[in-house]
Amino acid sequence: MKRGKTGNNKFLKRLNRMTILNVIREYGAISKIELSKITGLSPTAVGSITSELQEEGYIHETGKGESKGGRPPKLLELKPGSYYSVGVDFDVDYMNLALVDITGQVIDQKSHKVPKWDSVENVAEKLELMIAQIINKHSINRQKLLGIGISIPGLVDLNKSEIIMAPNLGWKNINLKSYLIQLKDVPLYIENEAMASAIYENWIGSCRGIENFVCINIKSGIGAGIFINGKPYRGVSGTAGEIGHMVVDENGPRCGCGNFGCLETLASAAYIEQRARKMARQGVSIKLSSYKDIDSISIDDVAEAARNGDEASIDILRESGRYLGMAIANTINMLNPKRIVLGKEFTKYADIVLDTVKAVVERKALRSPAAVVEIIASEIGDKASTIGAALIPIKELMEGHSCT
Amino acid sequence: MKRGKTGNNKFLKRLNRMTILNVIREYGAISKIELSKITGLSPTAVGSITSELQEEGYIHETGKGESKGGRPPKLLELKPGSYYSVGVDFDVDYMNLALVDITGQVIDQKSHKVPKWDSVENVAEKLELMIAQIINKHSINRQKLLGIGISIPGLVDLNKSEIIMAPNLGWKNINLKSYLIQLKDVPLYIENEAMASAIYENWIGSCRGIENFVCINIKSGIGAGIFINGKPYRGVSGTAGEIGHMVVDENGPRCGCGNFGCLETLASAAYIEQRARKMARQGVSIKLSSYKDIDSISIDDVAEAARNGDEASIDILRESGRYLGMAIANTINMLNPKRIVLGKEFTKYADIVLDTVKAVVERKALRSPAAVVEIIASEIGDKASTIGAALIPIKELMEGHSCT
Numbered sequence: 167m168k169r170g171k172t173g174n175n176k177f178l179k180r181l182n183r184m185t186i187l188n189v190i191r192e193y194g195a196i197s198k199i200e201l202s203k204i205t206g207l208s209p210t211a212v213g214s215i216t217s218e219l220q221e222e223g224y225i226h227e228t229g230k231g232e233s234k235g236g237r238p239p240k241l242l243e244l245k246p247g248s249y250y251s252v253g254v255d256f257d258v259d260y261m262n263l264a265l266v267d268i269t270g271q272v273i274d275q276k277s278h279k280v281p282k283w284d285s286v287e288n289v290a291e292k293l294e295l296m297i298a299q300i301i302n303k304h305s306i307n308r309q310k311l312l313g314i315g316i317s318i319p320g321l322v323d324l325n326k327s328e329i330i331m332a333p334n335l336g337w338k339n340i341n342l343k344s345y346l347i348q349l350k351d352v353p354l355y356i357e358n359e360a361m362a363s364a365i366y367e368n369w370i371g372s373c374r375g376i377e378n379f380v381c382i383n384i385k386s387g388i389g390a391g392i393f394i395n396g397k398p399y400r401g402v403s404g405t406a407g408e409i410g411h412m413v414v415d416e417n418g419p420r421c422g423c424g425n426f427g428c429l430e431t432l433a434s435a436a437y438i439e440q441r442a443r444k445m446a447r448q449g450v451s452i453k454l455s456s457y458k459d460i461d462s463i464s465i466d467d468v469a470e471a472a473r474n475g476d477e478a479s480i481d482i483l484r485e486s487g488r489y490l491g492m493a494i495a496n497t498i499n500m501l502n503p504k505r506i507v508l509g510k511e512f513t514k515y516a517d518i519v520l521d522t523v524k525a526v527v528e529r530k531a532l533r534s535p536a537a538v539v540e541i542i543a544s545e546i547g548d549k550a551s552t553i554g555a556a557l558i559p560i561k562e563l564m565e566g567h568s569c570t
Numbered sequence: 571m572k573r574g575k576t577g578n579n580k581f582l583k584r585l586n587r588m589t590i591l592n593v594i595r596e597y598g599a600i601s602k603i604e605l606s607k608i609t610g611l612s613p614t615a616v617g618s619i620t621s622e623l624q625e626e627g628y629i630h631e632t633g634k635g636e637s638k639g640g641r642p643p644k645l646l647e648l649k650p651g652s653y654y655s656v657g658v659d660f661d662v663d664y665m666n667l668a669l670v671d672i673t674g675q676v677i678d679q680k681s682h683k684v685p686k687w688d689s690v691e692n693v694a695e696k697l698e699l700m701i702a703q704i705i706n707k708h709s710i711n712r713q714k715l716l717g718i719g720i721s722i723p724g725l726v727d728l729n730k731s732e733i734i735m736a737p738n739l740g741w742k743n744i745n746l747k748s749y750l751i752q753l754k755d756v757p758l759y760i761e762n763e764a765m766a767s768a769i770y771e772n773w774i775g776s777c778r779g780i781e782n783f784v785c786i787n788i789k790s791g792i793g794a795g796i797f798i799n800g801k802p803y804r805g806v807s808g809t810a811g812e813i814g815h816m817v818v819d820e821n822g823p824r825c826g827c828g829n830f831g832c833l834e835t836l837a838s839a840a841y842i843e844q845r846a847r848k849m850a851r852q853g854v855s856i857k858l859s860s861y862k863d864i865d866s867i868s869i870d871d872v873a874e875a876a877r878n879g880d881e882a883s884i885d886i887l888r889e890s891g892r893y894l895g896m897a898i899a900n901t902i903n904m905l906n907p908k909r910i911v912l913g914k915e916f917t918k919y920a921d922i923v924l925d926t927v928k929a930v931v932e933r934k935a936l937r938s939p940a941a942v943v944e945i946i947a948s949e950i951g952d953k954a955s956t957i958g959a960a961l962i963p964i965k966e967l968m969e970g971h972s973c974t
Contacts, residue, residue, distance in 0.1 A: 321938065331938075378806050390904070394798055401906020402782050403942045408903035411936055413896060416819070425934055492817060496900065499812040500794070502805020530829055532815055534725065534735075538807045 179215075181566070182207060186215050187224060188564040190242055191269075195228055197239035216242055223248040224268065244269045249310050249563075252297050253556025255317040255359060258282055258334050258386055261292065262552040265300050268312070268560060270370045272553060274300055283336045290345035297349060313353035313559025316342065317362035317551040319387060321405055327356045330404075333422065334386050355558040359383060359551040360407055361398055363509050363544065364391030366554030369561065372507060372545055379505040380497060381544070382409060383551065384490070384512040386436045388429055392501070410434070412496065414489045429493045433486040435465045435511035441482045442468045451478030469515040480518060487519035491526025494541065498527065502535040509544035510551070516543035583619075585970070586611060590619050591628060592968040594646055595673075599632055601643035620646055627652040628672065648673045653714050653967075656701050657960025659721040659763060662686055662738050662790055665696065666956040669704050672716070672964060674774045676957060678704055687740045694749035701753060717757035717963025720746065721766035721955040723791060725809055731760045737826065738790050759962040763787060763955040764811055765802055767913050767948065768795030770958030773965065776911060776949055783909040784901060785948070786813060787955065788894070788916040790840045792833055796905070814838070816900065818893045833897045837890040839869045839915035845886045846872045855882030873919040884922060891923035895930025898945065902931065906939040913948035914955070920947035 185205050190196055196204075202212045219225045226245040232238060249268040254261060263276040278296060280289065301311065320332030329340040343354045357365070364381040367373040373381075373393070381391040388410035392399040400406050410430040411423050418427025419437075431437060443463050446454035453476035457463055472479035494506055508516065508523070524541055531539075544550050589609050594600055597608075606616045623629045630649040636642060653672040658665060667680040682700060684693065705715065724736030733744040747758045761769070768785040771777040777785075777797070785795040792814035796803040804810050814834040815827050822831025823841075835841060847867050850858035857880035861867055876883035898910055912920065912927070928945055935943075948954050 392904075394803060399798060401939065402908040403906060403939065405936065405939045406904065406906040408906075408936055408939065411903050412900045413934065423936060496816045497904065499815050500796075500810065500901065500904065502807060502810040502812075504806040530817065532809065532812055532827060535805065535807065535809045535812065 182211065183215055183219065184564050184566055186212065187219065187244075190225055191244055191564060195241040195243040197241055199239055201242070246271060247273075249312050249560075250301070250304075250306050251312045251315065251556045251559040252300065253315045253317065253362075253552050253554065253558070254293060254297075255362065255552040255555055256289075256332075256335060257319055257359075261289075261296065262549070263296055263300055264549065264552040264556045265304065265306075266553060266556040266560070268563075270557060270560065272556075273304060275549065275552070276300055286337065286340055286342070286345055290342065294346060294348045308352070311352055312563055313355060314349065315355045315357060315362070315555035315558035317357055317359040317555040319359045319385065319389065322356045322358050323404065324356070324400075327354055329356060353559060353562070355555075355562065357555060357558060358389065358391065358407070360389035360391035360509075361400075362391070362552075362554035362558070363507070363550040364393050364398065364554070365557055365561065366546075366550040367507050367544070368393055368396075369554075369557050371550060372542060373505055376504050378501065378503045379507065380407075380501065380503050381507045381509055381550070382490075382494070382512075383510040384433065384435055384508065385510045385548075386434060388434050390497070394501075409493055409497065412493045414492045429489055432489040433493075438468055438482055438486050439463060439465055441485075442471075442479065445478045445482065451476055454479060465511050465514055469518065472515065472518050483515050483518050484522045487522035488526050490519075491523045492530055494523060495527050495530035495536075498531040498535045498539050503539055506539060506541045507544050508541070510548045513543050513547040586615065587619055587623065588968050588970055590616065591623065591648075594629055595648055595968060599645040599647040601645055603643055605646070650675060651677075653716050653964075654705070654708075654710050655716045655719065655960045655963040656704065657719045657721065657766075657956050657958065657962070658697060658701075659766070659956040659959055660693075660736075660739060661723055661763075665693075665700065666953070667700055667704055668953065668956040668960045669708065669710075670957060670960040670964070672967075674961065674964065676960075677708060679953065679956070680704060690741065690744055690746070690749055694746065698750060698752050712756070715756055716967055717759060718753065719759045719761060719766070719959035719962035721761055721763040721959040723763045723789065723793070726760045726762050727808065728760070728804075731758055733760060757963060757966070759959075759966065761959060761962055762793065762795065762811070764793035764913075765795035765804075766956075766958035766962070767911070767954040768797050768802065768958070769961055769965065770950075770954040771911050771948070772797055772800075773958075773961050775954060776946060777909055780908050782905065782907045783911065784811075784905065784907050785911045785913055785954070786894075786898070786916075787914040788837065788839055788912065789914045789952075790838060792838050794901070798905075813897055813901065816897045818896045833893055836893040837897075842872055842886055842890050843867060843869055845889075846875075846883065849882045849886065855880055858883065869915050869918055873922065876919065876922050887919050887922050888926045891926035892930050894923075895927045896934055898927060899931050899934035899940075902935040902939045902943050907943055910943060910945045911948050912945070914952045917947050917951040 189204050198212050202209045225242050227240045228243045229241055246269050247267050251266055253264045259282050261278045261280050265274040266272050318329050318332050319334050321330040323330050329337050331338050360383045373379045377396045379393050383389050390407035390409040392407050411428045413427050414429050415427035419431040420426055421428035421431045443460050445451040446460045449455045453471040468479045472483055593608050602616050606613045629646050631644045632647045633645055650673050651671050655670055657668045663686050665682045665684050669678040670676050722733050722736050723738050725734040727734050733741050735742050764787045767787055777783045781800045783797050787793055794811035794813040796811050815832045817831050818833050819831035823835040824830055825832035825835045846858055847864050849855045850864045853859045857875040872883045876887055
């Protein structure tokens with residue numbers, strides 16, 4: 167309820183620019199009169215700010231609005247291809263890149279294999295090379311790059327843009343920015359990968375306009391990005407969303423965290439692959455047993471085998487769905503969210519497992535919160551966190567510190 | 571980011587009054603000059619609003635502030651005993667009342683036994699009688715009653731002030747207000763009892779200034795009141811905080827919700843009493859077996875026996891602590907809160923069980939969020955939800971709709 171004095175003109179001006187850009191984004195195309203009505207800013211202020219934004223190339227005039235008598239007003243919209251942002255999603259053995267423009271349009275995507283447990287120096291070098299390639303390919307001037315968003319499977323410090331801990335990458339207390347040479351002047355934002363997915367879903371994906379939702383990413387680990395009241399919820403020290411370490415079977419396998427039966431140990435893609443390889447070796451799955459290189463059976467292989475009727479593969483996948491359903495039921499009881507979005511590797515076998523997840527939730531969650539929640543698989547497969555990371559510099563431009 | 575036009579003077583005036591009252595409350599005693607600085611309102615506006623509030627009796631002048639040259643400024647504070655509020659906490663077989671004044675000072679408390687599963691008509695009649703008694707006893711004019719806050723162990727609709735479902739009371743879709751005759755003109759607020767406790771802890775209890783915390787109440791059921799970013803978090807349909815139905819043992823007892831091994835079935839006070847009676851009947855506990863009326867062994871009896879060294883009683887209580895610890899570990903991983911406050915019946919045996927809860931959390935929760943959380947027992951025993959309910963009408967006066 168406390169209000170500060172608002173004498174700081176520079177701050178106010180920046181806030182007004184952000185507000186106008188964001189309203190233009192939300193409305194798609196809008197007249198200055200409407201902008202003034204919606205923002206509460208005077209027509210003069212709107213005129214001066216939009217002129218500035220037009221000069222700088224962020225927005226342009228497009229078509230004409232409906233006339234209510236007199237000349238139809240000109241409409242303003244974000245100018246496609248005027249400014250860009252790059253998102254990078256890291257994981258154990260790959261680096262996914264996405265180039266998006268200021269409108270959120272995905273211009274290009276790339277995926278690169280990287281050696282497991284590579285040094286930060288090597289990763290940073292590769293990162294600079296990949297980003298240089300993608301922006302050169304599209305002849306993008308470095309000045310037009312709003313920033314780079316990095317999605318990390320681990321704990322990050324948003325204020326310092328540091329990686330606190332990414333166990334699967336073997337990184338601890340890393341200031342990635344300090345390793346960059348060519349890109350050292352480009353703003354860099356570090357984000358947890360499940361939260362990057364949630365940012366994607368909220369900004370342009372399936373959770374637009376949804377205030378309370380949870381994105382659960384299933385990969386080598388399992389993490390959740392939680393949105394509450396329309397904003398990322400991070401908890402008191404930034405670690406909220408650690409659903410992967412919810413104990414779903416006290417007698418389950420030992421987890422890296424020291425506990426037994428954490429969700430990760432029974433429903434992660436890594437666990438599914440491990441189980442499938444074991445089944446293949448034991449000859450339980452005829453399909454998988456016929457693979458030449460059993461050690462490299464992947465989640466795609468298990469999903470394909472299941473789709474071709476391999477019972478063992480179907481069982482392995484559905485078993486992971488049952489555990490996932492239990493953890494989701496607890497989440498629904500506690501948080502009463504509007505939507506749960508399951509992402510990353512899950513989208514590769516959602517057709518086989520989503521019904522199992524829903525059935526378990528129906529049985530385990532309380533009726534009242536279960537009745538209002540929708541459980542879906544992310545619509546863009548495993549790319550949500552990459553694009554979400556790319557959206558962070560744009561969000562920064564329009565909403566201020568994207569971290570809050 | 572959207573801003574509405576702020577031409578509505580009546581609304582603005584109400585907002586400014588609330589802001590000033592709330593700042594006075596927060597600061598204890600404050601000068602008009604400081605009020606103007608903190609709120610950003612002009613000295614003229616502050617002068618006119620505080621005069622009005624003084625005339626109406628909400629605030630008064632007290633002592634004098636420090637002079638920085640010239641006359642020392644007069645300080646304003648909330649006027650004790652000027653306005654009042656009554657809070658009522660319902661449960662299966664009792665009705666607890668608290669009378670508080672505008673400063674949050676508890677003036678009186680009462681507890682009444684009520685028959686189990688009584689009709690709403692009877693309960694409403696008793697409620698009116700009890701409230702009349704407590705305000706007459708203190709010669710309080712009905713006009714000075716800001717409102718009545720009701721705390722219910724169940725699901726409530728804050729907007730309609732209705733009880734949607736209170737399974738332990740046997741109530742469903744009840745508009746309590748419509749049953750009141752003498753009190754029909756007094757504002758009535760219905761709140762979930764765990765959230766009422768959380769409101770108490772945040773407003774005057776152990777969570778002042780804490781943005782993210784969870785109050786877990788243990789009684790016949792187990793429920794949580796969640797505060798996020800300094801406000802009650804209720805979820806998309808108002809049911810958030812249903813921690814009692816987190817499955818902590820898949821092979822556990824059947825729960826009223828249809829599942830097996832919900833936290834409630836293994837750690838509620840009702841379960842502890844049930845287990846103790848069984849032990850008494852089986853002669854496992856010498857202490858409890860010596861009770862004349864085994865069927866009425868209460869949680870107080872179990873706690874007392876444990877304190878006197880009865881091993882069986884200690885085991886029963888600590889077992890409940892282990893399950894509670896598991897659910898709390900999951901909550902800490904998901905929400906990364908600053909504090910967990912355990913309330914209601916738990917405070918009767920906290921000295922025996924709190925260490926067990928903490929030990930389980932240390933083993934089961936991830937290190938990083940576990941390192942920042944404090945787990946404590948509520949300092950005012952089982953009265954937090956009663957006083958919390960009484961604070962709602964005062965919160966309404968100072969912060970607007972207390973429900974958000």
